[in-house]
Amino acid sequence: MAMGFLSLFVFFSSFVYVSSAEFSSIPGINYGQVGNNLPSPLKSVELIKSLKAKRVKIYDANPEILKALSNTNYQVSIMVPNQLIVNVSSNQTLANEWVKTNVLPFYPQTLIRYLLVGNEVISSSPPEVWAALVPAIRRIKHSLKHFGIRKVKVGTSTAMDVLESSFPPSNGTFRSDIADRVMKPLLQFLDRTKSFFFLDVYPYFAWSSDPNTISLDYTLFESKNITVTDPATGLVYHNLFDQMVDSVYFAMKRLGYPNIRIFIAETGWPNGGDIDQIGANIHNAATYNRNFVKKVTTKPPVGTPARPGSILPSFIFALYNENQKPGVGTERHFGLLYPNGSHVYEIDLSGKTPESEYKPLPPAENNKPYKGKIWCVAAEGANVTALSGALSYACSQGNKTCDAIQPGKPCSKPDSLVLRASYAFSSYWVQFRPSGGTCFFNGLATQTTKDPSYGSCKFPSVTLK
Ligand SMILES: *[C@@H]1O[C@H](CO)[C@@H](O)[C@H](O)[C@H]1NC(C)=O
Numbered sequence: 287m288a289m290g291f292l293s294l295f296v297f298f299s300s301f302v303y304v305s306s307a308e309f310s311s312i313p314g315i316n317y318g319q320v321g322n323n324l325p326s327p328l329k330s331v332e333l334i335k336s337l338k339a340k341r342v343k344i345y346d347a348n349p350e351i352l353k354a355l356s357n358t359n360y361q362v363s364i365m366v367p368n369q370l371i372v373n374v375s376s377n378q379t380l381a382n383e384w385v386k387t388n389v390l391p392f393y394p395q396t397l398i399r400y401l402l403v404g405n406e407v408i409s410s411s412p413p414e415v416w417a418a419l420v421p422a423i424r425r426i427k428h429s430l431k432h433f434g435i436r437k438v439k440v441g442t443s444t445a446m447d448v449l450e451s452s453f454p455p456s457n458g459t460f461r462s463d464i465a466d467r468v469m470k471p472l473l474q475f476l477d478r479t480k481s482f483f484f485l486d487v488y489p490y491f492a493w494s495s496d497p498n499t500i501s502l503d504y505t506l507f508e509s510k511n512i513t514v515t516d517p518a519t520g521l522v523y524h525n526l527f528d529q530m531v532d533s534v535y536f537a538m539k540r541l542g543y544p545n546i547r548i549f550i551a552e553t554g555w556p557n558g559g560d561i562d563q564i565g566a567n568i569h570n571a572a573t574y575n576r577n578f579v580k581k582v583t584t585k586p587p588v589g590t591p592a593r594p595g596s597i598l599p600s601f602i603f604a605l606y607n608e609n610q611k612p613g614v615g616t617e618r619h620f621g622l623l624y625p626n627g628s629h630v631y632e633i634d635l636s637g638k639t640p641e642s643e644y645k646p647l648p649p650a651e652n653n654k655p656y657k658g659k660i661w662c663v664a665a666e667g668a669n670v671t672a673l674s675g676a677l678s679y680a681c682s683q684g685n686k687t688c689d690a691i692q693p694g695k696p697c698s699k700p701d702s703l704v705l706r707a708s709y710a711f712s713s714y715w716v717q718f719r720p721s722g723g724t725c726f727f728n729g730l731a732t733q734t735t736k737d738p739s740y741g742s743c744k745f746p747s748v749t750l751k
Pocket residue numbers: 369370373
């Protein structure tokens with residue numbers, strides 16, 4: 287009897303072992319490629335090995351990358367680009383062609399397991415595309431079936447802005463403009479096909495937009511004593527990430543789908559950013575990502591307060607700092623690695639390296655908002671041709687942006703392209719920052735706290751209080 291029980295137990299636990307080897311809680315990595323200085327796909331796959339990731343997600347179906355990932359153990363997530371969604375939604379031939387070109391040549395040698403139709407479509411594409419999203423997803427699923435491929439889960443990635451309410455988590459509700467039109471049919475598809483709700487979750491953005499209300503420790507999974515209790519459910523939260531994820535569970539439940547699994551398609555923390563951005567530093571990035579790894583690799587799985595004990599599959603964002611991503615500085619600083627392949631900080635995605643083996647981190651220098659003046663100037667070594675193009679562009683925007691550098695005006699002399707561009711960038715940025723304008727100009731501009739004014743030429747500045 288005891289023997290029988292024991293062998294049954296051994297059998298059962300080895301079964302569990304096999305199935306959990308297939309469905310790992312070890313995070314994957316988002317391999318973005320928006321940079322002009324990144325290592326080759328083959329080299330990148332080696333670097334991914336050094337991180338001990340389990341899965342790789344790409345934002346297209348780059349054939350070189352899919353080839354480099356063949357005959358490895360990485361489960362791979364590929365993507366139909368947003369621009370194709372409308373056409374695919376109404377054209378099965380096109381859907382079949384996409385799968386034929388982008389999946390068949392690599393499958394099954396490359397373990398393609400997830401196929402995302404679009405990236406944050408609701409956030410980044412116009413409403414015409416929203417209506418095409420689920421029809422396109424259905425067509426891609428149909429194509430896979432047509433070609434006899436059944437192991438690939440189809441879905442789409444969404445950001446937290448699909449919710450109109452996320453606090454307390456039990457109040458999680460999808461936006462009314464998409465709830466019935468997009469989310470309901472999406473959830474129906476995910477439920478029917480046992481796929482996942484692919485969610486991009488960035489506690490960093492929630493905290494950095496409201497650092498006086500939200501505790502940084504709570505956001506970094508570091509808080510020992512701060513908890514948030516959801517009054518409606520009594521669930522107790524120890525970090526912001528769980529709160530955000532659960533608000534999506536509750537939103538799905540509200541639409542009648544309480545059982546769809548969430549797959550964290552992106553999460554991470556910037557290791558650097560602009561002067562006017564708070565908390566983007568190596569210390570916090572390492573802390574957040576290491577704690578995230580610890581959370582999701584803990585055995586048995588902890589899940590979230592609303593789904594205790596469930597495995598949270600995930601991809602961390604991102605493999606590299608990507609120097610050509612537009613927008614604010616943090617966008618270009620989410621990498622675990624620099625483009626030269628060296629680690630920004632030590633991290634082991636398998637969760638097997640104890641905290642004590644890591645070298646001490648540099649202190650966090652910008653966890654409080656910067657106060658003072660900031661200017662936007664030409665970056666060192668900026669390409670002269672490109673700089674004069676950016677100068678013309680900046681001067682063509684806004685009101686009187688470049689008056690001061692016209693002949694006879696205080697900033698017309700000396701006749702230096704770098705000085706004129708710096709003036710134009712500062713003047714542009716001061717006017718457009720309130721509406722989301724950035725100090726970037728494709729890498730030609732950078733923020734500085736050193737006043738570039740000279741003589742009677744005063745540069746406009748942004749003042750943070
Ligand atoms: C979508 O289809 C239209 C009409 O066939 C075509 O003109 C357009 O180029 C297609 N768009 C893309 C992104 O392929």
